[in-house]
């Protein structure tokens with residue numbers, strides 16, 4: 080690094096001194112995100128003098144990286160190339176890193192002036208914070224937002240010559256797909272790259288959504304003029320009205336994170352329901368039309384491509400008009416194989432299907448994340464009103480003062496702050512389909528009487544209105560509470576309890592299910608699609624042993640993480656969260672090495688070493704640098720050992 084002569088360098092070096100002395104760093108010295116990243120780097124056991132620029136990556140490792148990230152690269156390469164060309168001779172080196180921090184694509188590394196930068200951004204090198212400390216790509220992956228890191232802001236002295244800007248890339252499910260990074264020498268004038276970099280990341284995200292097959296592609300924005308520009312929201316909807324993917328702007332505009340799960344129904348997102356949405360799209364095609372969304376916001380929406388084919392779910396015919404009534408034969412049932420592999424559960428679900436088809440109310444019980452909403456949707460899909468909307472409302476997630484208007488709707492001027500023109504409540508939105516009342520046990524007592532009346536009379540009156548509206552919808556309720564006990568304690572009306580509890584299905588906790596393996600495979604295939612992924616025997620064993628307090632939702636998150644971190648198409652123990660491996664890796668690792676023990680049970684030297692290495696590795700939460708330091712061996716040696724124990728399949732990062 081050259082001599083320190085700028086105000087910036089003086090401030091950063093002062094801040095580093097304070098960091099070394101364990102003192103507070105005033106925010107005027109370095110940006111908050113850099114300070115947080117420094118703290119994380121220290122937490123990973125890194126030292127400023129650590130070196131990462133050795134240990135070249137083999138051609139085989141590079142090939143494997145290319146294969147594993149082929150799909151992402153198809154979207155990244157053309158946009159990176161476009162940016163590179165646009166930057167002309169501005170001398171930036173561009174790199175794309177996958178979600179775990181490994182460089183998978185670079186451009187500009189042949190430039191003689193950027194030779195040392197190219198060594199840092201070498202394909203195959205891991206620049207995640209736990210390996211390389213503070214760097215723009217590592218920090219952007221952690222913070223999930225654009226970051227600039229210059230000169231001595233980098234934690235490792237070895238990379239102080241770089242000035243880097245990085246922007247995260249999100250996949251259509253809203254998860255991190257990777258990060259796009261631009262680097263040059265720290266002494267070069269100003270950075271001015273963030274905006275083109277962000278635009279390129281957006282273009283990559285948009286490509287990923289547009290590439291989702293067999294989907295209806297929508298464009299949306301507050302402003303009709305911006306619909307169809309690169310600045311608008313993109314949404315892909317499946318034939319049965321589920322959201323297949325969205326770009327970050329659509330997620331933000333539609334506040335998708337407020338909705339439960341990632342498989343929200345299009346009719347939960349748009350107040351009108353899927354049928355009217357398809358009607359509108361067929362009528363207006365690529366001309367933006369206003370639509371109200373679940374959060375009350377009005378967006379302009381249009382088609383990105385051709386009109387939705389007739390094979391997409393058709394507009395909801397009202398059962399009466401379609402000559403269908405409650406009790407008619409169920410429609411073709413959507414297959415949910417993962418739900419039916421447990422024989423006891425499967426029997427109960429078949430009973431629920433038959434009861435629901437005959438208009439008997441089904442009450443679903445079970446801990447959070449056991450799939451109550453998935454089962455409700457499954458019943459709807461096979462029920463008499465399958466062609467109508469499925470509308471879900473979580474009674475515990477809405478402030479008690481708002482539940483009444485949410486459920487029953489209101490008329491123009493019903494109360495201060497009411498939307499002009501009034502609003503249809505969830506009951507009305509579900510007319511012709513199914514209303515799913517989640518966490519019914521949390522419904523305030525005073526509203527229970529009103530709900531009971533609506534269920535019995537099958538009519539409702541909006542708040543502030545005298546007009547009664549006929550209702551024809553199925554209702555499914557769910558709760559994680561013991562409703563009978565709530566009845567006994569006077570917190571739940573007995574008459575309502577009998578009205579909603581025609582047949583009760585209690586979904587077992589994941590730790591009690593006999594079909595855990597089938598469920599793992601099902602979810603893994605879903606997470607990996609369109610690629611395929613396997614689980615190493617050690618990782619599968621670890622998943623079997625875990626207690627799963629969060630049930631299927633937790634399992635799904637763990638597999639999603641595993642899928643993001645997996646190397647060479649296989650999720651191994653090191654790709655699972657330390658909360659899981661911490662409880663099961665040692666017995667599993669010991670099992671892996673069982674043959675190395677003597678017949679009398681005493682350990683061989685090799686086994687003792689393996690146990691010590693694994694114990695240190697787990698103690699340091701899987702942090703390779705810290706483990707290697709604690710053991711007094713090189714990181715490359717540690718990787719070699721971990722690989723020989725079957726605990727690491729990826730390329731060496733350092």
Ligand SMILES: Nc1ncnc2c1ncn2[C@@H]1O[C@H](COP(=O)(O)OP(=O)(O)OP(=O)(O)O)[C@@H](O)[C@H]1O
Pocket residue numbers: 339340341342415417418445446447448449450451452453454517559601602631632635
């Ligand atoms: N049988 C299943 N097959 C595949 N995925 C499932 C299944 N059941 C649940 N899931 C997944 O698990 C997550 C939680 O499911 P769901 O929202 O239905 O649970 P829940 O019991 O309603 O949770 P909560 O009580 O917190 O509302 C969802 O992301 C869903 O996709």
